[in-house]
Amino acid sequence: MQQRLFLSSALTLALALSVLSTGSATQIAISKVPATADELEERAASLLGDAARYSEAARLYRESAQLRAESDPRAVEALTKAAHLYHYANRLFDARKAMEQAARLALANGDVLAASTANVEAALFAHKQGKQAQADRLGRTALKLAASPLLTAHQRASIVGRLKTNP
Numbered sequence: 001m002q003q004r005l006f007l008s009s010a011l012t013l014a015l016a017l018s019v020l021s022t023g024s025a026t027q028i029a030i031s032k033v034p035a036t037a038d039e040l041e042e043r044a045a046s047l048l049g050d051a052a053r054y055s056e057a058a059r060l061y062r063e064s065a066q067l068r069a070e071s072d073p074r075a076v077e078a079l080t081k082a083a084h085l086y087h088y089a090n091r092l093f094d095a096r097k098a099m100e101q102a103a104r105l106a107l108a109n110g111d112v113l114a115a116s117t118a119n120v121e122a123a124l125f126a127h128k129q130g131k132q133a134q135a136d137r138l139g140r141t142a143l144k145l146a147a148s149p150l151l152t153a154h155q156r157a158s159i160v161g162r163l164k165t166n167p
Contacts, residue, residue: 040064041078051088058085062098065105076106076114080121087125096125100138107145113155116145120162139163 035043044060047053061082068075079102086095103118123138145151146159 037064037067037074037078040067044081054085054089055091055094058082058089058091058094058098061085065101070105071109073109073111073114076102076109076111076118079105080118083118083121083125092125092129096122096129096131096134099125103141112145112148112150116142116148116151116159119145120159123163 040060041064044057044064047057047060059082061078065075065078065082068078079098083095083098083102086092086098099118099122103115103122106112106118107115119138119142123135123142126132126135126138142159142163146156151159
């Protein structure tokens with residue numbers, strides 16, 4: 001009888017421990033649910049008050065862009081923000097790459113103005129890096145896009161003017 005009571009108590013304890021461990025495993029799994037693009041952007045925005053954390057904010061914006069559909073214009077906005085933050089953090093290679101990605105995505109979505117502007121920005125980052133061949137290539141791409149009939153004369157002049165005033 002005592003042996004049965006002991007065995008019953010041991011089984012009850014084992015069952016209770018398995019339920020408790022399963023519950024905590026579930027809690028751990030829930031806390032590791034990937035963040036949404038909007039949540040990543042909120043976290044990035046919360047870091048903007050601290051210049052020392054601009055690289056981290058840029059990374060979060062870049063990750064948020066990756067979570068968005070390619071057709072979502074907010075992906076281009078997030079990449080552009082990331083590029084500027086990398087620039088402020090003096091990470092010019094990352095700034096240029098993020099801006100080039102923004103340009104490609106904008107063009108794929110038919111936003112010629114955003115694509116041309118992003119290419120101008122990427123050209124400026126390349127120039128600051130001392131990568132003149134890449135700066136020239138990006139600048140030529142921006143000028144080709146600026147010739148689009150989808151842009152107004154004012155938009156075109158703005159793009160051309162930016163390229164002329166920045167060596």
